[in-house]
Amino acid sequence: MFKDKWVIEAMKGTSLGTKLSALKRFILDKSKIDDLTKCALCPNMCRFACPINIVHARETTSPAGKSRIAYLLRENFIPVNQDNVEPLYYCINCDACSVHCPYSYSVNDLIKPMRSNILSSGIYPSSINALINNLKESKCIYPELKTRVSGSINNEEKIDVLYFPGCIALKYYENEVMGALRIFEKIGFKASLFNKPIDCGYIAYELGIESLFIEIARSLVDELNKFDARFIVSPCPECVYMLREVYPHYKIKVRAKIYHTLEFISNHLDKLDLRISDEATYHDSTTLSIKLDEPELLLDVLSRLGIKVISPVRYGKNSFETASENSILYWVNKDLANEINKERFNELRRFSSKIIVPSYASKKSLEGFGGEVIEIMEFLLKEIEKR
């Protein structure tokens, strides 16, 4: 049945002239209303899910607040200057807003074109100067990241799994990264490490610097495709998202099949033959639960291992993302990023002192507040080695 029939009934008894002019507007103008305008007019119905909104707790950086500023900039109602564009950078690109939005909008996607336009004219918060320089000069968010992690890097050889740790893991978790290779061997896959310090281009993409993103992505894929690997497995949900979902839109093609470690391990969990009598809580990455649509993967893997899993308040698609070093916010306001991470840590800590996380980016964000924060592959390796 026609869902909007009630509108015709609601108009009964009102003047014909009004009805005709409304009809005219509908026909001529309805399709012209753009998404940013709609979001700017919304009462912020997704704000409870937005980590920035909850922790920064300011209207200007709330989801609709950012869209309103973007609208005013776009329509030339306020001048384009560093101060006025700054709120557009207060985002951790988590898409939590999209889950509760009546239009399924991600504010990050809505404001990205504005960020991009303005940035290309050279106006952006001075706090991200360093980030942009790093990306331009070393194709990575870190300037100093050199290939430090050693490993079996032989791109002549045919391998099953090319393990692509991502920049945060390469920078901070050398030993853990090497450990993951042992798990692949254990489940019967010949694995090799990709240890070149090239970013996946995620931040350049989110900032809206398309040409830079494409340049980074192409150089990464050139390197990746040198390996004769069946699978590329990464513990970084953002890397997986980029390689699998975003690159194809730019016709940048990775030869191997791409998996997040959890997806890969979940398919081969039985081979590990592990029963773990432990108790833990967990943190879901929204890139995994929302962007890659795997809201229950971590919970499922942990439950199948026999662990007593205690869910936090926010998990799955409702998870509360951390502000990791691969979010824009981290570079714009490190104090706020730290506050967001602490907020998340404190929530998780209410449920268990052991927190299992799906990525090194989450591990890095949640470490340093106390408690045990352990990445899933690292956790598995420890259990295997206990045997």
Added chain:
Amino acid sequence: MNEIKEVMRKAPRNREIINELMKLLGARKVSDKLTDLISYSHDYWPITFQWFLKGEVPSLPDAVVFPDSIQDLIKLVKFANENNIPIYTYGGGSGVLGAAVPEYGGIVVDMKKFRNIEIYPEDMYVEAGAGVNGMALEMFLNRYGFTLGHFPQSLYTSTVGGWISTKAIGQFSVKYGGIEDMLLGLEAVIPPGEHLIIKPDPRAAVGPDLKSLFVESEGLFGIITKAYLKIWPYPEKRILLSYASPDLEDALRSVRKIMISGARPAVIRVYDKVETLKWFYMSKKAKGRVGTIIVIEGNKDLVEAERRIVEDAFSSSIPLGEEPVKYWLKNRFNVREISDYLPLGIIIDTIEVAVGWSNAINLYNDVINAIKSIEGTLIAFAHASHFYPQGVCFYFIFGGLPGKEKGVLEYYNEVWSSVMNAVIKYNGAISHHHGVGRMRSKWIKKSIGESAFNLIKRIKEAIDGKNIMNRGNMVI
């Protein structure tokens, strides 16, 4: 380059206060950046979004502050009081009547950093900071097996402090009540800079009920910093029922029976024939009739007893099962009207009022006819969604597209006047739960009477002699 235009500003800009505030609270907690001033220049009063599209705002504050402690607030209120600077308290900004608009500039105080939550399971209450977001609170309670039972449609976007200050009510009000029924105690900072504590008692007959003073006070008496609210066990069982009745009178008669029986389903919503088509679109039998949806929840034995009472009360209506209720449950937070229609020039708003049973039908008919007779009106319809043994809350929705000869504001005010006057004629309450704000202020005296209005003024003068708190609101 256009400039931001202020439509309602009533005082000259005060650029000096920012430095003083920075000294007082520290630079991090204070802003006079243009983007912040704009963000706090309005709440969700629909007409002001029509202005927004043209780069116009109601009124910019001179500064915005982001306190996170009682000490911050005490310093701030003292400073404002000594220097006669108005303070406007801001929660989620979802108020729909301009109650948070900083009409006289001054300082907007964002309370969202007050977001601590503590549950007292044995005594069945929760302590929540005034800035706690509604859905964040409900999710937290659910995780521990409780519910607040407070589900305004703005749950996702409004705050605890805002709820108390506007006397908010949720969709499940028939069982759980409005915020006033949940409120056990609160804390506030009041002029000239004192920390007021009203502790949570199961009930207290120890002097006048001071917490009530803050209910629907719209920030006039001070800044609420935390609230103690009753909680309930998460419902054990839920029953969904819906009916099609021949007309509004018949449906309301059935609901009245339920209300005076003492049964308290959580949700009762009676839609007029127009809105029935929207919410019961899947049911042919509802066409041309009045649809009612009902949710009964709580203890499993009690809900069964309530089901029997509801079924009996609606025995002459057609039962339509769970489907329409499920559809409503799924879509009840799907708010898109202003986003969809305002850019087309169509102004949409809602007006909620309360009236005794004896005048209910007459009021409904008068209001719908009055709105429809105003040139420029496109749509008008209503539902009744909060009920009492004594009467009902009607929620009218209108949309209009005034022609060239009549401006949007003129049309908008005309509709509001016609509805307010009809309610006053039937001795109803001109607001059931949105409050007064700047939109309804011109009718407050007429609605509550001169003596009651004067008493509010005297209380205001006694607490806030310099009128710093929400200056200009309710025209007090």
